[in-house]
Amino acid sequence: MxxxxxxxxxxxxxxxxxxxxxxxxxxxxxxxxxxxxxxxxxxxxxxxxxxxxxxxxxxxxxxxxxxxLECSERDQDNDExxxxxxxxxxxxxxxxxxxxxxxxxxxxxxxxxMPVSLQTLKSRLQDKYQRINEGMSNLGDSARLNEIYTELYITEGGSGEVNNEHEVRQIERVSRRSETQETPVNCNDIFKPSLGQDKPVRTVLTKGVAGIGKTVSVQKFILDWAEGKANQDVHFIFPLPFRQLNLIQKNLSFMDLLNHLHTETKEIKSTDYDDYKVMLIFDGLDECRLPLDFHNNLSLTDVSESASVDVLLTNLIKGNLLPSALLWITSRPAAANQIPPECVDQVMEVRGFNDPQKDEYFRKRINDQRLADRIVTHIRSSRSLYIMCHIPVFCWISATVLERMMGKAERSEIPKTLTQMFTHFLIFQTKLKTQKYEGKYEINPYLAGKTILSLGKLAFEQLEKGNLIFYEEDLKKCGIDVREVSVYSGVCTQIFREGFGLQLGKVYSFVHLSVQEFLAALFKLLSFSEQNTGLENVSMSPMTSLLKGEVDKALQSENGHWDLFLRFLLGLSLESNQTLLQGLLSKTISSSQRNQETADYIKQKIRENPSPEKSINLFYCLNELNDRSLEQEVQTYLSRTGARCLSGVKLSPAQWSALVFMMLNSEEQLDEFKLSKYDPSEECLLRLLPVIKASRKAEGEIGMQAREPKECSANTKWQKQQQTNMARELKQQLKAKFYSVPTLKSNPSHLRDLDLNNNNPGDPGVKLLSTLLEDPHCKLEKLQLWGCSVGEEGCTALISALRSNPSHLRELNLNFNKPGDSGVKLLSALLEDPQYKLEKLQ
Known part of the structure; x- marks a missing residue:
């Protein structure tokens, strides 16, 4: 019991x-x-x-x-x-x-x-992102994004190397590429795995220069999702711009961070995120002021545990925190290396507008289609303007200026250079500010000059420091009234967000780096004008001395960080542009004689043969000075000789540079480069390296031997350096005729078709070529090695490379070589294996 x-x-x-x-x-x-x-x-x-x-x-x-009906019954069950x-x-x-x-x-x-609160989040994001303020702060007029949005040219990949070059130099290089070199990607498809990629994509890094359209891409992506047009498998998208994250000084949990920036999430429990697909968008990595210490930050896995924003971000990106979430990070190229490569599944490059997209933008942006067509025709007539239109912000600047000037038939000369365009843009913004906020139609030169001088001082000092964003204390140091600068909505954009109990503040930036550089150049000229009044009658003009010094400064910059500043400064030195700025300058400080002296100095520097990129910028500088004599000289020479090709043609170093500049700035895209059309000399090949890099297909017999630098005839620093690097590598590994591979290795992702038939690289050369093929960024699809003395050793290296990177090569020609029986068997096996893309083997 x-x-x-x-x-x-x-x-x-x-x-x-x-x-x-x-x-x-x-x-x-x-x-x-x-x-x-x-x-x-x-x-x-x-x-x-x-x-x-x-x-x-x-x-x-x-x-x-x-x-x-969405508004019909929605069960509210209080029984837990x-x-x-x-x-x-x-x-x-x-x-x-x-x-x-x-x-x-x-x-x-x-x-x-979904919970009602999160549907509210979706509605709020739709309301927020359906309108766009092009280049303007919230004080400006906005337009509906869907009405003016033009699809951007986005491509897969890009090398993992850091590119510290000036961004306009990068834009100019992009503009030379044939569009067939890259596979375009729709903005809404960036999380889809690329061809041959089995692993699902969690983190996407999107790179692109300032103003190229990264933030607008984010805005369009969110709007399409909120409107139910795309990516409906994603349940919640949380934009977390670095400009906001920079200003949070206290420790908090990831849940608290979301609650502060997106109040609708307060009702969500941490476990709810496991049931839904979440995307976090970190826009503007280049503006991040956090250390992002991936190596030393503590590991964090609990979304309710408090830590600094820096610790939260590094753990989110590494996948320790909320590993199921999708992450999208946008950045300018120079800052992209802050994210460890192993944390990124897919890299995209925003290339801005291609040529058809530029035309489409103007026709969407300007209601009068006849006027839009005239503007497109005018923009196309100036290669420097048309290249800059790869940048959407510059398209907006051009549309703002040209719609007003060409639509109202003003007597002013229509801008044909960058300096003219930015000068008219500044005048337009100054008039707009005077009319809108002061109710006047005449600009007060003294007040306008004082404000612009202060803005220019800020632009110049921050440019010297390499800063693109600044804070109130930076403005105050330059004598800028924060309230005054905010009304220059097209020139200086105010980014401000009310914080929810957090220490948030105001951040300022110019709408684009080029605007900052233009104002910095204007400041340099205005300062010079004030300091040198009455000193223009001496034998060596202070103005000429200033400009020559700035030319030297730009040439000494390896990365081209002063290239565009120099173009603007030279353009502003012209009397015609100074006349436009009358009232801001104390006097005109220009003359045709001094401009010619400056142009002659630049041509002297071109003859001294700096690197191709620096020569190209010097030609743009000559264009700003309205001097095209070197280009005309080459055109006249070619017309006189009747040369359809340049085989055997002897050109001076300056003429070679002019020819390369003309080829790179031709309206015809560089799809194929044939060395046979040119003089098969060492000098010719080195001169034409920029053209080869910009081409999709390169072919031709290279008839030169690798030599030690002391045997080379070149006498300039750049050419000696190029030949030293190439000859060292070739002498050690090739000992034969094979100059192409070092060139291609510097830019492997663009070439699709390489024809080296009837050269003699031998096994050492093919081994070097194999290092190019096994590079994951190499997208070569067709390789011709007919009669190249390839033996068993070279064939083995080739096969090993193809196994390392099987996704791209489709056609391989090894006729008249001796790969041996084993090599043939191994190549045949690759041809039959579905893992490899090889379709044609000779």
Whole structure:
């Protein structure tokens, strides 16, 4: 009697009916009475479950019906137990919908059953991102994004190397490439794995120069999602711009961070994020002021645990925190290396507008289509303007200026150079500010000059420091009234966000780096004008001395960081541009004689043969000075000789530079480079390296031997350095005619077709070529090695490279070589293996 065996088991009332006669004691697990009782209980249980499931399925079906009204009933169940049951049934339904390949239905159902607060988030983001302020602060007029948005040219990949070159130099290089060199990607598809990539994409890094359209891409992506047009498998998108994150000084958890920046998330429990697909967008890595210490920061896995913003970010990016979330990071190229490569699954490059997209932008932006066509024609007539139109912000600047000037038939000369365009833009913004905020139509030269001088001082001092964003104390040091600068909405954009109990403040930046450089150049000229009044009659003009010094300064900059500043300074030195700025300059400080002296000095520097990139900038500088004599000289020479090709043509170093500049700035895209059209000399090849790099296809017999630098005839620093690097590598590894590979290795992702037929690289040369092929950024699809003395050793290196990077090479020609039986067998195996893309083997 004292044992537990004499007691009945407790009744489980939640199982339903307990009306059975409890006086009948079960006689054991096999008792017929117990079995009948269980059958009865589970039959009733089955009926109840089926009934609830049917009811919920009907509810789900109703939600997915085209006739369903969003504003109709939305069950609010206060019974926590019943609510939990419905949650389980939803998970089961979603699981089986996906099992039967109805993923879209599953996503729609899950979206419709999201908490109301998160649907509010989606609506808020839609309201926020449906309008755009092009280059303007919130004080400016906005337009509907969908009405003026022009698709951007976005491509996969890009090398993992840091590019510290000036961004306009990068833009000019991009503009030379044929569009067939890269595979374009739609902005909404950036999280789709690329061809041959099996691993799902969690983190995407999108690179692009300032003003190229990264932030607008983010805005369009969010808007399309919020409007239900794309990426509906993503349930929540949380924009987290670095400009906002920089200003948070306190420790907080990831949940708190979201709650502060997106108040709708306060009702969400941390476990809810496991059930939904979440995307975090970190826009503007280049503006990040956090250390992002990936190596020393503590590991963090709990979204409710507090830490600094820096620790939260590094753990999110490494995947320790919220590993199921998708991450999108945007950055200028020079800052992209802050993210460890192993943390990035896919790299995209925003290339701005290609040529058809430029035209489309102007036709969308300008309502009068006849005027739009005239503007497009004018922009196309100036290669420097048309190249800059790769940058959407510059398209906006050009549209702002040209619509006003060409539409109202003003007598002023229509801008043909960058300096003229930016000068008119500054005048327009100054007039706009005077009319809008002072109710006047005449500019007060003294007040306008004072404000612009202060802005220019800020631009110049911050440019010297390499800063693109600044704070209130930076403005105050330059004598700028924060309230005054905010009304120059097109020139200086105010980024401000009310904080929710956090230490947020104001951040300032110019709408684009080029605007900052223009104002910096104007400041330099205005300062010079004030300091040198009355000193222009001496033998060596102070103005000429200033400009020559700035030319030397730009040439000494390896990365071209003063290139555009120099172009603007030279352009502003012209009397015609100074006349436009009358009232700002104390006097005109220019003359045709001094301009010619400056142009002659630049041509002297071109003859001294700096690197191709520096020569190209010097030609743009000559264009700003309206001097095209070197280009005309080459044109006249070629016309006189009637040369259709340049084989055997002897050109001076300055003429070579002019020819390269003309080829790179031709309206015809450089799709194919044939060395046979040119003089097959060492000098010719070195001179034409920029053209080879810009071409999609390179072919021709290279008839020169690798020599030690002391045997080379070149006498300039750049050419000696180029030949030293090349000859060292070639002498050690090739000992034959093979100059192409070092050139290609510097830019492997653009070349698709390489024809080296009838050269003699031998096995050492093919080994070097194999290092190019195994580079993951190499996209070479067709390789011609006919008669190249390739033996078994070279063939083995080639096969090893193809195994390392199997995704791209489709055609390989090894005719008239000796790969041996083993090499043929291994190559044939690659041809038959579906893992490799090789389709044609000769």
């Amino acid at each position: 004292k044992s537990d065996r004499s007691m009945d088991r407790p009744i489980k009332f939640c199982l339903g009916d307990t009306s059975a006669d409890l006086s009948l004691k079960p006689e054991g697990p096999e008792s017929p009475i117990a079995k009948n009782n269980l059958d009865s209980i589970f039959k009733e249980l089955e009926q109840k479950i089926i009934s609830v499931m049917k009811s919920e399925l009907k509810s789900f079906r109703r939600l997915l019906s085209p006739d369903y 137990g019943h609510s939990r049951v419905k949650e389980w049934l939803l998970k089961i339904t979603l699981h089986f919908l996906r099992k039967i390949n109805q993923t879209d239905l599953a996503n729609r159902l899950q979206t419709k059953l």
